[in-house]
Amino acid sequence: MLQASKVHFCIKQRPIVEQISLEVNPGEILAILGPNGAGKSTFFKILSGDISCKHGSVKYNGKTITSLKAKDLASVRAVMPQHSQVNFPFTVQEVVELGLISTQTKNSSQLINEVLNATNTDHLKDRIFNSLSGGEKQRVQLARALVQIWESKPFPRYLLLDEPSSSLDIAQQHAVLSILQKLKSRNIGILVILHELNLAAQYADKIALIKNGAITKIGTVEEVLDEKTLERAFDHPIQLLKNPNTGRLFVASAAPFYSSLATSKLA
Amino acid sequence: MIASLSHTKTQRQNLILAGFGLALLVVLLASLSLGAYRISLPQTLAILFDLIGLNVGDFQVQQANVLLQIRVPRILMAMLVGGGLGIAGAALQGMFRNPLVEPGLIGVSSGAALFAVIFIVLVPVSASLAWIKPIGLPLFAFVGGLICVLAVYRLSKSQGRNDAATLILAGVAINALAGALIGLVLFFADDSALRNFTFWSLGDLAGANWSKMPVTIVLIAIPSLLLLLNTRQLNAIALGEQEAFHMGVNVQRVKIQLLLFSALIVGAGVSMVGMIGFVGLVVPHLIRILFGSDHRLVLPGSFLLGAILLNFADLISRIIVIPAEMPIGVITALIGAPFFIWLIFNLNKSTN
Structure with a gap:
């Protein structure tokens, strides 16, 4: 279980993230919704380990994030950034291979093939990453993040995504989110920040609604999607x-x- | 680790590196044999084989002396400094995620030069302190290079993003400051220090000798090998520092290592042979254009190509105006710049 309890983060005495507690179970998609500037991205960075919270704790499978080394953290959680740039001409295959940098595995070629397949990027593998379209880039980044946690392990893994569907057309949005849905059976828990409410309504199991750094409502899709709220x-x-x-x-x-x-x- | 999938790729990489190794060998042999004092290739080989007790031909003692006492150390020096500049340039470009970065451009070289000058002026070379000079000068240059690379890195990151314009501006500012401070230090220098400085600043590869070798090997060869341990991490950093961390790379540690080793290499290179521009920028570029961006190939390839280029430039500088010598920086720029322009031009044509 990915567990955040009473996570609190201030910048210059102003709380950006206020007492957020939530849980992501393996096999479940939790969507985080909220207006711009609600503190979603800051909370996301605390969960991914990029910044550490001043109060409260984040635990992966019972272990606090601060006690995990970068390498150990990488074996339980993968992160897909909003958009990323690669300044050197790497091929798609090289980018995806990098996801295995801190993994000791003998089946790397099989893992990479499976992930390329799942993200429908196998036909792109010899292309230069920077020459791809926005949707293709996102799927390759997803493949790169996925390969890190793809291999079955005795413990659940987690995938964190920060607005994976922003700047994608409708078909690409659904392509990305249906890939996420297929992950549920692999003992992977998914936390995803979404902008598009309808995508959350269709794909999420749980929704956390965040405003002004705090959770206004968390629960199943039907519980949270309420006109007044x-x-x-x-x-x-x-x-x-x-x-x-x-x-x-x-x-x-x-x-x-x-x-x-x-x-x-x-x- | 990634066995069968990139099997052919690793094979291809090894082939490319072997090709570079062979080219380096050819350049080295040519450099040994050619020069103001002619030693024919068979005689060169005979002298070298004689070292391990094999007699494959006749030569004169004087030839052996020229070869072993003057040319071999000079060629080793060119190899280490050229290779070092190449690999340090490649590592810094990878770390800054910017193919424009070059030790000279971002102020590492001038920082190293400034501290070298400070050392020359402040530490009097009396007989009792003579032992300190071969190690003190490169170490001082290393400190100067490190300070500048840290300053540029901080400045370029200050807007949160790592953008090229800020980086270049920071480099220009650091270069100007270091240049001004060198002038200032020289203003207060006495005559003997000035003479030492003049020799050092002219200091091309002609000053190479065996006594400088241990320090050069420790300060250039070892950090270069250590840089090779970080190539996979550099690939990850090319996707972004945050992404590298997400993939399990200890980014902070890798960055510190890269900065330290690069500053050591450049500092030692500058203190040994003066400022040689161009190698650190062009060599990694050429490797990337020709063979792609995988740092596992770019770093060792840059070392080999840098070694080839500087040896080749040194060879030309020695034979073009016999018995005089052309400054090597002139040659590197004269060969490198047009070649580079040609390459960019052709690359644009082929991609359009």
């Missing part, structure tokens, strides 16, 4: 509809031409 979190009128085909909830938002208390402040 979302309107308050995003300061914008929101309508929830039911998709007639799937029966799943569907978030509709429009320009705030009818007045609500929250939005009239902006006018």
